[in-house]
Amino acid sequence: xxxxxxxxxxTSWGRVVRVPHQVISPGYRDELPACLHMGAGKAPxxxxxxxxxxxxxxxxxxxxxxxxxxxxxxxxxDATTGRLRCEAGATLDDILxxxxxxxxxxxxxxxxxxxxxxxxxxxxxxxxxxxxxxxIGCAVNSLTLLRSDAxxxxxxxxxxxxxxxLGGLGLTGIISDVDITLIPIKSAFLDVERIPYGNIExxxxxxRESMEGFEHTVSWIDCANGGQALGRGIFQRAxxxxxxxxxxxxxxxxxxxxxxxxxxxxxxxxxRLFNTLYNHLQQRGAHRQRTHYAPFFYPLDSLRNxxxxxGPAGLYQYQCVIPQPHAQEAIEALVxxxxxxxxxxxxxxxxxxxxxSAGGYLSFPLEGATLALDFANRGAETLHLMSRLDxxxxxxxxxxxxxxxxxxxxxxxxxxxxxWNRLKNLKDPATSSDFWRRVSY
Numbered sequence: 001x002x003x004x005x006x007x008x009x010x011t012s013w014g015r016v017v018r019v020p021h022q023v024i025s026p027g028y029r030d031e032l033p034a035c036l037h038m039g040a041g042k043a044p045x046x047x048x049x050x051x052x053x054x055x056x057x058x059x060x061x062x063x064x065x066x067x068x069x070x071x072x073x074x075x076x077x078d079a080t081t082g083r084l085r086c087e088a089g090a091t092l093d094d095i096l097x098x099x100x101x102x103x104x105x106x107x108x109x110x111x112x113x114x115x116x117x118x119x120x121x122x123x124x125x126x127x128x129x130x131x132x133x134x135x136i137g138c139a140v141n142s143l144t145l146l147r148s149d150a151x152x153x154x155x156x157x158x159x160x161x162x163x164x165x166l167g168g169l170g171l172t173g174i175i176s177d178v179d180i181t182l183i184p185i186k187s188a189f190l191d192v193e194r195i196p197y198g199n200i201e202x203x204x205x206x207x208r209e210s211m212e213g214f215e216h217t218v219s220w221i222d223c224a225n226g227g228q229a230l231g232r233g234i235f236q237r238a239x240x241x242x243x244x245x246x247x248x249x250x251x252x253x254x255x256x257x258x259x260x261x262x263x264x265x266x267x268x269x270x271x272r273l274f275n276t277l278y279n280h281l282q283q284r285g286a287h288r289q290r291t292h293y294a295p296f297f298y299p300l301d302s303l304r305n306x307x308x309x310x311g312p313a314g315l316y317q318y319q320c321v322i323p324q325p326h327a328q329e330a331i332e333a334l335v336x337x338x339x340x341x342x343x344x345x346x347x348x349x350x351x352x353x354x355x356x357s358a359g360g361y362l363s364f365p366l367e368g369a370t371l372a373l374d375f376a377n378r379g380a381e382t383l384h385l386m387s388r389l390d391x392x393x394x395x396x397x398x399x400x401x402x403x404x405x406x407x408x409x410x411x412x413x414x415x416x417x418x419x420w421n422r423l424k425n426l427k428d429p430a431t432s433s434d435f436w437r438r439v440s441y
Contacts (some may be wrong), residue, residue, distance in 0.1 A: 003344055004038075007204060011064060013307055014054040015314035016377050016406055017434070027070040027408050029087065029176050035066050035150045036174060036430060044432035047174045049089060049116030053123065054317040055406030056434035057169045060114055063432070074098060075177060082182040083141060088118025088175040093249075100248040104182040107139035111349075113298050118175040121379040123306045123403040124363040128238075128297070130353045135365055137166040137358025139181045148430035157359070164426040167360030169402060171436055173428040186242030190216070193237050194390035200231040200332050200350075204369070207352045208236045212281070216296075221350040224271045226339040231332065237287070241290060249294035256304035263311035266309065266376050271346060273306040300347075309346075310376045318386055319372035319401040320393045322354060327369040330396035334371060334389055348373035361419040364401045372404065383407060384396035402435065413439040 003025045006439050010021045022043070024035050038045065046065040058065075071089035079086075082104055086095065092106060092113040099105065108127035110120065121143065126135045142156045145165055155162040165172045197203050203219060210217050212341070214237035221233035300306050307315060322330040331350065348371065355367040375382050390412055391399065399416025414420055424440060 007065075008267070010048075010051065012054055012056065012058050012406070014377075014406055015054045015307060016316065017056055017059050017061075019059065019332060021060060021062075022064045022256075023067050024064060024068045025070055029071060032066075032146050032174055032176060033152075036146055038064065038407060044240050045428060046431055047088075047118070047122075047170045048431050049119035052112055052115050052119070053403045054315070055402075055404060057123075057402055057405070057436075059434040060432060061434050064320070068116060068174075071118075079280060082184060083179060084182055085177060085179045085347070086117060087177050087330050088121075088370070089116050089118050092120065093251075097248045099250070100185070100188055101246050101292075103184055103186065103246055105185045106136075107150060107181060107183050108133045109297050111298065112301055113294075114301065117178050117180070121166060121178055122168060122170045124358055124360045125366050125403070126353070128218045128351065129381075130351075130356070130365055131211050132215050132354070134354070134356035135167075135358050135360075136180070137360055137363065138356060140166065140358075141179040141181060143178045144176040145173045147428045149428065152176065160422070161426055163359045166358055167363040168423055168427075169362065169433065169435065170345060171431050171433070173425045173431065185240050185246070189241045189244045189245045189290045189292055190238040190296055191241050192296060193288045195235040195237070195287070196232070197235055198232050200328060200335065203231070203235060203350060204232060204328050204352075206235045206237075206273070207369075210235075211352075211354075213239075215239050216419045218349060218351045221335065221348050221371070223335050223338045224342075225349040226336075230339055231335050231387050234246070236296075238291070244290070247292070251299075254302045254304065257306060257308040260308045260312040261310075263313065263376065263378075265295065266310060267342070271342070289363065290302055303357040310374065313377040313379075315377055316375045316382060316386065316406055317372060317404040318375060318389060319370060319404040320389070320398050320423060321366050321368055321370040321401070322393065322396045322398040323366045323368040326396040326398075327352075330392055331369055331371055333392045337385075337388055337392070341387055341388065343375050343378075343382065345374035361423045362402060362417050364399070364403070366399070368398070370401075372401075402419065405435070408439065410439045410441060 007023045041065040047066040051058045068089035071087040074086040076085045110125040124135045124137045159290040219235040296340040353365040
């Protein structure tokens with residue numbers, strides 16, 4: 001039976017916005033039409049999963065959220081093709097624990113396994129292998145969508161509503177289940193190589209060199225220190241091992257941050273010191289080693305509630321993509337501004353995207369480079385910094401990631417996502433979010 005409660009604790013991973021919601025929690029797919037009926041003609045609704053989006057794309061202030069995490073069943077799997085069909089509320093964590101021992105892995109994965117498959121599709125997530133695999137939408141064979149104005153539909157690539165739903169932030173209706181093709185693996189371990197680099201020019205040189213021979217590439221970049229340290233980092237490139245145990249990750253456990261850390265602990269000095277120490281430790285360790293997939297793909301999942309490090313006011317994540325041929329110049333400009341501000345994050349990520357696209361109208365990746373980092377919420381000071389970064393991104397023809405955004409201007413969204421009106425025309429009239437109301441007027 002569907003449960004409905006008023007919740008004050010439903011927020012996004014950034015924890016900047018805390019507002020009440022009416023939360024519907026279906027346990028079975030046949031309850032979803034009734035959920036949609038509750039939103040039709042009344043307060044708009046929005047389907048959500050684990051709410052690992054940082055900003056307001058999973059916030060629907062004063063209205064209804066449909067919590068999909070109760071719909072977490074794996075429906076069918078073909079061990080000859082790797083095709084898996086499961087309910088939209090199944091998490092990547094659920095899928096990997098079942099499939100890794102059988103020799104299968106996700107086609108691509110974001111930096112946390114605590115997201116639902118429906119949420120991954122609704123944000124068309126990408127991973128460290130975008131230059132090979134594209135975003136997750138490239139592996140989706142079909143999905144079932146429920147709308148308030150039509151019967152349930154099975155959607156496939158090539159259909160306009162499929163491409164509006166892929167990356168569509170839950171605005172085209174409720175994704176009920178997804179059919180996706182997994183990839184075969186012979187081991188749960190990867191052969192990982194770490195390469196220190198001294199500046200952003202060196203990063204792009206290593207990235208170009210690594211595209212052909214390595215499936216997964218990513219780097220940590222020091223955005224906190226200026227001078228001779230500006231733009232230094234550690235590049236990681238990896239391929240799956242061809243032998244070894246198919247050991248899945250351990251379930252939830254490890255360390256947790258039990259409370260919000262005091263805001264004053266996160267300042268320019270501590271961030272610079274952390275980045276210097278991290279760079280030193282990474283260069284001291286083995287430069288090539290076999291690594292289990294969990295610490296390679298999901299390093300922060302081992303520290304539960306790590307978002308509390310940023311204090312009670314929460315955090316913003318800023319992730320942009322800069323297309324070629326302007327990527328190197330714009331990334332250098334962004335890092336220079338961030339380092340001078342003293343507001344950089346502990347772990348900033350720089351990686352490249354390939355040309356492959358799943359065709360989602362609001363899909364984020366472009367061929368080029370993407371930079372992602374966190375900023376503690378310090379009110380006007382933080383907003384002013386991100387506005388300065390926006391100008392650099394816009395001038396280079398880039399855009400921001402909606403799954404990470406909590407404040408981009410409507411004009412920047414609309415100029416960065418030129419197909420946004422195609423989604424607007426296919427949006428379910430019963431759905432909405434704070435993000436959509438902010439950027440679509």
